[in-house]
Amino acid sequence: MDLTGWLSQPAAQVLALQSHRGELLVHLLVALALTWSIGFERELRGSAAGDRTFSLVGLGSAVIGYLALDHAPNALAGVVTGIGFIGAGVIIHGSNPSQAPDGTDDDPPGLGDEDMRMVRGVTTAATIYLAAAVGAACGQGQLLLALLATGFSLFLLEVRHVRALRWIDGRHWRKRFHDADAEAEDQLDG
Numbered sequence: 514m515d516l517t518g519w520l521s522q523p524a525a526q527v528l529a530l531q532s533h534r535g536e537l538l539v540h541l542l543v544a545l546a547l548t549w550s551i552g553f554e555r556e557l558r559g560s561a562a563g564d565r566t567f568s569l570v571g572l573g574s575a576v577i578g579y580l581a582l583d584h585a586p587n588a589l590a591g592v593v594t595g596i597g598f599i600g601a602g603v604i605i606h607g608s609n610p611s612q613a614p615d616g617t618d619d620d621p622p623g624l625g626d627e628d629m630r631m632v633r634g635v636t637t638a639a640t641i642y643l644a645a646a647v648g649a650a651c652g653q654g655q656l657l658l659a660l661l662a663t664g665f666s667l668f669l670l671e672v673r674h675v676r677a678l679r680w681i682d683g684r685h686w687r688k689r690f691h692d693a694d695a696e697a698e699d700q701l702d703g
Contacts, residue, residue: 544651571648578652600638
């Protein structure tokens with residue numbers, strides 16, 4: 514028998530609201546924990562955006578994701594736009610091609626030295642975008658999706674820092690292929 518049938522109508526609404534609030538609290542706490550862990554990794558690697566930034570992005574996205582369930586389905590589009598502006602602010606123009614201003618080697622792979630002098634912070638900007646998606650997934654109740662995305666992102670961010678996994682990092686192979694391309698060009702020119 515349904516418990517709400519035994520209670521008065523106002524009491525049943527209060528009970529349902531309390532249950533709903535508990536579920537919301539769990540979703541927000543999961544968003545906080547997952548996005549904080551991503552930000553903690555970025556903080557360890559010297560990124561300008563760290564655990565607080567990522568946690569705030571994740572919580573904000575979780576709240577908007579929750580609101581989008583019933584009240585404002587287009588609100589998630591606003592998250593994408595807002596995070597795009599934050600990401601653009603993270604991408605910094607610098608002049609040192611060997612290292613990003615935040616102390617990490619955070620350049621997109623495959624760019625020449627001329628291009629690498631101009632683009633910095635792309636990985637951090639992309640990770641902020643991911644943190645917003647993780648938060649939105651938590652707000653929508655998709656906790657498994659958020660957990661998997663966080664796990665995959667931490668793997669991708671740490672792959673070059675774990676000795677046993679460096680062989681699958683593209684930068685490990687870039688010099689070998691770059692040297693082979695240069696030799697092939699020299700043979701064509703000579």
